Amino acid sequence: MQFDSLKSEIIQIINKPDADVLPKMQAICDVLQANISYYDWVGFYMAHATEPTLHLWSQAGEPTDHTVIPFGKGICGQVAVSNKNFVVDDVHAQDNYIACSIHVKSEVVIPLFKDGKNIGQIDIDSNTAKAFTASDERFLEWVNEQVATIL
Structure with a gap:
């Protein structure tokens, strides 16, 4: 399975001794977007320390104007409030969806926890409808666990 091989x-990226956090997170975005065919956009949004907003730290795929997202707005903002995974099979069926690209059809957002606190999330957009399965969720939870070790 592609997840196991990645x-x-x-782990090699996380353990790289000469790299800072942001380049490591960027490398993870790049690896996921390049190696999983239906991961068309991959990004890490991190919670601001004092304001209820998410800030884009790294991303792979088309550039986005959505670099700051208020808690509660869009799928990412909802995950910041709910602390739960959110899989959207059809983004056009979501009332609170923030459109980043006309090509996006589905999305998965997985919260990133450090010491039990939701400090950010990984956000994946796909140009394929119903692209994400429970296997994607488990894999991305694992990715976030690894990222949490360097934050």
Whole structure:
């Protein structure tokens, strides 16, 4: 399975001694977007320390204007409030969806926890409808666990 083969590559990125956090997070975005065919956009949004907003730290795929997202707005903003995974099979059926690209059909957002606190999330957009499965959720939870170790 492609997820298992990517785990060792992600561990290598996490354990790279000469790289800072942001380049490591960027490398993870790049690896996921390049190696999983239906991961068309991959990004990490991190919670601001004092304001209820998410800030884009790294991303792979088309550039986005959505670099700051208020808690509660869009799928990412909802995950910041709910602390739960959110899988959207059809983004056009979501009332609170923030459109980043006309090509996006589905999205998955997985919260990133550090010491039990939701400090951010990984956000994946796909140009394929119903692209994400429970296997994607488990894999992305694992990715976030690895990222949490360097934050």
